Amino acid sequence: SGLLKGKRGLIFGVANNRSIAYGIAKAARAQGAEIALTYQGEALKKRVEPLAAELGGHIVGHCDVTDPATIDAVFAETEKLFGSIDFLIHCIAFSDKDELDGRYVDTTADNFTKSMFISCYSFTALAQRAEKLMPNGGSLVTLTYYGAEKWMPHYNVMGVAKAALEASVRYLAADLGPKNIRVNAISAGPIKTLAASGIGDFRYILKWNELNSPLRRTVTTDEVGDAGVYLISDLSRGVTGEVQHVDAGYHIVG
Template identity: 50%
Template sequence: MGTLLQNKNIVIMGLRNKWSIAWGIAQAAAGEGAGLIFTCQSDREKEETEKLTAELGKFPVYICDISADENINEVFDVIRERHGVLHGVVHAIAHANPEDLSNDFVYTSRAGFLHALDVSAYSLVAVARKARELMTEGGSIVTLTYMGSEKVFGGYNVMGVTKAALEASVRYLASDLGPSGIRVNAISAGPIKTMSARGVKNFSNILSVVEEKAPLRRDVTKEDIGSACLFLLSDLSGGMTGEVTHVDCGFNVMGI
């Protein structure tokens, strides 16, 4: 086991299953000695999350309804009481209504638009506001985005717009929290076969194009993302904040 995150308490929000990017991050962080703290959205998800995280060690799992400020406040108060200082947060949370991904973007409902923004972008703001109180020694907040914020990917729709808002939020939060020694960054991950990705039309086509066109001639893995996030959570990235770092085997640099 490594020591890169030894004696550091890291909250990972959004772990759902072994195929999720958050799992790759959790594995990497646990391997470097982090004191992990997990949150999940509901009672229904808690049992599954506990079974999964038990493979890494004995780590607590708390229920946090990311759409309710009161619940976010309560959970972070519990974390403060039981774990004290917080050193890092991984925000791996996003959701859009299925109908807003299956139809053309122009048909996105007002309610669907607000839901996607609330869960996928505003939640980072709400979490950062509360996490700052526990990051008395400084720290690192990392969120996950995708290149659909920059370019149009068929079927990504409202999530692309939401990720653009998320990336702008990263920059504003970096400015606000920087004086407290807290860094805020995003990883723009290449496409990975996750449960959430199944909701995007033509996702398999996106994977094949990346494998063909990316400079490294392969698709990115959750282990790749885990390693990059490990860097951003650690002191090795102490001079970086407000950045959106692409981890996509170089696909974003290609013009054709």
């Protein structure tokens, strides 16, 4: 239970207690990590504050990745709090809900740009700042989905953004490897969260995974959290540039 003892990290993307980021935060705390959370906007502040208290974690402020000043503020606060960090977890994605239904070909330029910026570029923006706070090396982890690899109904522009995110994991891993900063992604199976509720036919996708995955079930945020612990911990010290599927094996089937 002490796999992350002495490690300190910054976690982005807790919206509520069903968020994947919450699952990772909880698992990291259970292994002895010290954690700092951010929230996006005042409405989420009220939800995230009690969750941070419950987990015994810190809050380092508001972060909207479309506003670089808020990213810088959060890193300045983290440096004050921890000095240096050992891990960073990125659980952020966005697309206009109207375009997570119907056809990809109808994507607007505006939503394409916004989805790509928030769901892909933001990880690189965070990596740039994290590098400076990781003098002893570290681990960066982002969240992706199988829709990056294969066409999935309704995933549309998010599939394209996740493909770019997975490619960015490889480029970041190559750039930061000499500093012993590892960069990996977890490709999680479908989980009913706030973000997922925007995707058309999501209940059907859950059921389909339950019927067809090798383990004949879907996965939980606790299971994604434990995979996150592995990627943060020294157990994965030889692993970088990897996309680790935590999907009950669905990717070998579908």
